[in-house]
Amino acid sequence: MGQTKLWFLAVLLGLCTWLEPGKGSLPFHMNSVIQVVEVLESHHLDGHLNLTVTELARGLGCCDSEFYQLLLGEAPAVPPDLPFLSQEQRSFLMRLLKHKVQASSTEQGVVLLPDGTTVAVSPLVAGIEAGLKGRREMPLPPEALEPLLVTTEPLNQTHPGLPLTIDALYAVTIAKALGVAFLLAQANESQVPLGPNGCWDSVSEPQNFTLLGRPSNLTDAFVNGALDGVILGAHLAEQGMPVAPLSTLLREYYAGDGLAGDGQARSNFRRQNFVQLTEAGQLEEQVVRSLQLLRALPRMAPLLSGVGDEDLLAAASRAVQEFTEAYLECPAIIPRCMWGARPYKGTPTQLKLPLSFVYIHHTSSPSQPCRTFPECAADMRAMQRFHQDDRGWDDIGYSFVVGSDGYMYQGRGWHWVGAHTRGYNSKGYGVSFIGDYMDTLPEAFALMLVRDNFLPCAVKGAKIQANYTVHGHRQMVHTACPGNILYREIQTWQGFKMEEMTPPRAPEAPSPLKSYKWRMGPQGGERELEPERRSMPPASSRWAKLQNWKRAHSQPETDAPEVRMARSSPGTEPPEPVGSKAAARRSVFQRAFSAPGKVPKEPKGQEGIKLNLRKYLRSKSHRRSQESGPKAEQAPQEAAKGSAEKPETEEANPAGLCGGASSVQAGPRLQGWAMPANVSM
Structure with missing residues (x-):
């Protein structure tokens, strides 16, 4: 009896020592996990430790509830001290094996992976242990089923053939946790059943993982660990004995070339691999069986009291449907905090969902896929x-970016207006593939990620309309984006429409008489033609006078007494006939750039005095009309300003610029009229 007490006190002392994190604690990264596993494996081979790594983990408190003991066996006894582990390794191990979400929304028992995602360790360990035990199919105890359903022939007319066995691999990883999460959410309406994702305080030295929303019992990290547990457990069950060391298995799956050298058997493709392993309806059956088994356990009686099989079936159906839509049909998206995004400049503009369009881009620069x-x-x-720095935009322009690592990356995301397709940023999402795809295609799985996952997911999530339209960037503006080969590929996608929007009309060739239309670019002194100015209303007096002046003074010089009537705008006075006097009033531009012509001499004497007086009065009248014109038009212009939409300055993605980090940006337009430097008055 005395020895038992001493052993118990030693265990408690060891646990208290392990739970002290210490300043030099290991980073919560999968590399640290592999390092500790290698130490445990070396002492297991030396005979100092008679337990496997997963058995040791269960003995330290991972997966030790009655449910897990029924399916995986009794948790083994663990020695009170593991002298071959350093203090920081003990602290790391103890904090890792207990999955918990604290009140501060900090999630414990999770580690960062080399692929940028996060996994909970407890479901991963449970799945590996189930695989090592051969993925046993176990019969449910009779008390797990309702008596009515056990004695009735047939079992149930509505749901014939209720399951009587349970797959330990699915039950200890995802099935039980999924069913319980939805039962808790059903009992408490304020409880969310799934998610969210989170962010680490540091990617290089991760210590604290904080959730990005209201926590649930089934966070994204727990789901990732459960999916990996099913995949690795199934691999171990098929492989048989003997198996490779656990450290080798983890390194191949998380940081290497994949299981057995298969590049697709990696954590980057966990969602696709889980779908291939799980038959239709299999997951729902396992959720029902897990809940039935829980109902027979005394500790779970308060949660499942009065819950019949019909209720379990309904809860399981809803749970699997929402889980499938959120995690199996939608792509995994790396949040902004994980790739090190800068803060957004200013205040983002909200999109009005659902949108109607998706615009496909390639980055061109970077030109190589990541x-x-x-x-x-x-x-x-x-x-x-x-x-942000070169173009002066508020943020990265794209809504989402597709890598060649199996993931999509959040740009401006689902709710913020982007800066990806000039004139259409508020009408659709901009999705860009990293790389230059003029001559090659992106990876097949990258194309599937957008075509088969992103687009259907956006429809079910009410982000885009069911009859959405897919366009290539080149259909909207003058550009080669998204590359010839990628553009040919998206023409086969559902929702693609071939009709092209009418791009802005190409500007005319520059001429001395129209040199005021030039504007300067900010880099290298390059100049490009300004698009045509927005015409003023026809009733504007300034507009009419400007047009009449241009028509009168742009006529070819001639000495013929021909009279030409210029067309007048609606609501304006017709211009005076332009005869030989127009040659005398030639514009400054004509005198500068045309050969001198014969100008009739002005009459002298009384007739000349009258003519000069008329010219003087006419010039004074013209000057008064110019001074009063802007004042008269100021009020309607201010009213128009209030009703006009906010200009999308950063959204004006210049034609031909498709993302990248080396494209040249066009500068702001020059306001007003500019006189050519080589013209003298």
Whole structure:
């Protein structure tokens, strides 16, 4: 009896020592997990530790409830001290094996992966242990089923053939947790059943993982760990004995070339691989069986008291449907905080959902696809720097960006207006593939991620309309984006429409008489033609006078007494006939750029005095009309300003510029009229 007490006190002392985090604690990264597993495996081979790593984890408190003991067996006893582990390794191990969400929305028991996602360790360990035990199918105890359903023949007319066995692999990873999460959410309406994702305080030295929304019992990290547990457990069950060391398995799956060298058997593709492993309806059956087993356990009686099989079936159906839509049909999107996004400049503009369009781009620069999380995160930061610093935009222009690592990356996201397609930013999402796809296609899984996951997910989430339209960037503006080969590919997608929007008319070739239309670019002194100015209303007196002046003084010089009537705008006075006197009033531009012509001499004497007086009175009248004109028009112009929409300055993505970090940006327009420098008055 005395020895038992001493052993118990030693265990408590060891646990208290392990729970002290210490300043030099290991970073919560999968590399640290592999490092600790290698130490445990080396002592297991030396005979100092008679337990496998997963058995040790269960003995330390991971997956030790009655439910897990029924399916995985009794948790083994653990020695009171593990001298071959350092204090920081003990602290790391103890904090890792207990999954918990604290009141401060900090999630414990999770680690950062090399692919940029986060997993909970407890469902991962449970799945590996189930796989090592051969993925047992266990019969449900009779008390797990309602007596009525056990004695009735047939079992149930509505749901014939209720299951009587349970798959331990699904039950200990995802099925039980999924069913309980939705039962709790059903009992408490303020409880969310799924999510959310979160952010680490540091990607290089992660210590604290904070959730981005209201926590649930089934966070994104727990789901990732459960999916990985099913995949690795199924792999171990098929492989049989002997198996490779656990450290080797984790390294291949999370940081290597994939299980057995299969590049698709990696954590980057967990959602696709889980779908291939799980048959239709199998997950729902396992959720029902897990809940039935829980109902037979005394500790779960308060939660499931009075809940019949019909209620369990309804809860399981809803749980699997929402889980499938959120995690299996939708792509995994790396949030902004994980790739190191800068803050948004100013206040973002909200999109009016659902949208009608999706515009496909390629970045062109970076021209090479990114295949790892560090590469893709670096490309995202480079593009955001270019868009904010060089172009002066509020943020990275794209809504979402597709990497060649199996993930999409959040740009402006679902709710903010982007700066990706000039004139159409508020009408659709801009989705860009990292790389230059003029001559090659993106990876097949990257195309599937957008075509088969992103677009259907956006429809079900009411982000885009069911009859959405897919366009290539080149259909909207003059550009080669999204590349010839990628553009040919998206023409086969559902929702693609071939009709092209009418792009802005190309400007006329520059001429001395129209040199005021030039504007300067901000880089390298380059100049490009300004698009045609918005015409003023026909009833504007200034507009009419300007047009009449241009028509009168742009006529070819001639000495013939021909009289020409210029067309008048509606609501304006017709202009005076333009005869030989027009040659005497030639414009400054004609005198500067045309050969001198014969100008009739003005009459002298009394007739000349009258003519000069008329000219003087006419000039005074013209000057008064110019001074009073702007004042008269000031009020309607201010009223028009109030009713006009806010200009989308940063959204004016110049034609031909498709993302990237090296494209040249056009500068702001010059306001007003500009006189050519080589003209003298």
